[in-house]
Amino acid sequence: MPEGDNVWQAATRMHAALAGKRLAQTDFRVPSFATLDLAGWTILDVVSRGKHLLHRLSPPEDADPSAGSAPLSIHSHLKMEGSWQVYGAGERWRKPAHTARVVLRTEDGTSAVGFSLGVLEVIPTAEEQTVVGHLGPDLLGADWNPALAEANLRAQPDRPIGLALLDQRNLAGIGNIYRNEVCFLARVHPATPVSEVRDLTGLVAMAQRLLEVNRNRGSRNTTGGFGPRGNSWVYGRAGQPCRRCHTRIQHGVLGEGGVSERDIYFCPRCQPPPQH
Ligand SMILES: [Zn+2]
Numbered sequence: 001m002p003e004g005d006n007v008w009q010a011a012t013r014m015h016a017a018l019a020g021k022r023l024a025q026t027d028f029r030v031p032s033f034a035t036l037d038l039a040g041w042t043i044l045d046v047v048s049r050g051k052h053l054l055h056r057l058s059p060p061e062d063a064d065p066s067a068g069s070a071p072l073s074i075h076s077h078l079k080m081e082g083s084w085q086v087y088g089a090g091e092r093w094r095k096p097a098h099t100a101r102v103v104l105r106t107e108d109g110t111s112a113v114g115f116s117l118g119v120l121e122v123i124p125t126a127e128e129q130t131v132v133g134h135l136g137p138d139l140l141g142a143d144w145n146p147a148l149a150e151a152n153l154r155a156q157p158d159r160p161i162g163l164a165l166l167d168q169r170n171l172a173g174i175g176n177i178y179r180n181e182v183c184f185l186a187r188v189h190p191a192t193p194v195s196e197v198r199d200l201t202g203l204v205a206m207a208q209r210l211l212e213v214n215r216n217r218g219s220r221n222t223t224g225g226f227g228p229r230g231n232s233w234v235y236g237r238a239g240q241p242c243r244r245c246h247t248r249i250q251h252g253v254l255g256e257g258g259v260s261e262r263d264i265y266f267c268p269r270c271q272p273p274p275q276h
Pocket residue numbers: 242243244245246247267268269270271
């Protein structure tokens with residue numbers, strides 16, 4: 001499941017492969033943009049904002065100004081299954097072709113292919129704020145601001161910390177794996193209300209460090225050790241012994257109002273459930 005570090009990696013990889021290149025061909029395989037042709041446009045930048053990706057494009061120099069030639073951005077979100085991959089000329093795709101939602105091919109034959117994207121749309125770059133403006137500070141962004149992230153979390157003191165961390169309006173980039181791992185490291189049960197988290201400042205700092213150390217890694221590891229299968233403290237480890245105290249890790253779900261229930265993993269001894 002994509003988290004902020006994966007999205008950051010995807011953006012960095014695509015920026016290195018595509019920035020400054022002109023598009024020779026584009027193929028949008030979603031109904032609302034099926035007829036859009038961005039051949040001749042240049043890719044300026046590929047950036048991530050939280051778990052959103054933005055490919056920023058400048059129009060062809062010979063574009064007809066009357067046709068509207070303001071810079072455009074391809075906005076995508078990976079959601080649960082999505083990925084962006086870069087291929088050299090003639091290279092075989094590693095995902096089924098029918099799951100491709102967009103293909104961007106540059107003049108040198110490099111292709112970026114977006115598979116199973118949860119969101120795909122093309123908007124004027126000037127309007128990016130309408131799709132990412134709601135996001136809190138980005139854990140891997142130039143705008144990272146731990147004090148603001150903490151203030152955002154504290155604004156809803158009764159909300160379980162495990163839900164507040166997933167809310168991208170508070171801070172952007174944490175998915176289900178990191179929220180479980182961060183709660184374990186901070187020794188708080190995910191259902192604990194934000195106001196009862198003893199060291200929220202430390203928890204926020206730890207979340208940022210975890211994403212940062214993982215953004216350049218090939219595979220995610222939140223523990224820093226324990227061998228090939230030791231890449232998490234609690235996530236996906238239901239029934240296995242806690243790496244700290246050997247108590248069995250428990251699995252549950254945490255949601256609000258019956259929606260957005262997501263798996264939680266915790267050690268009942270290291271992270272005692274809240275007492276009410
Ligand atoms: Zn434990």
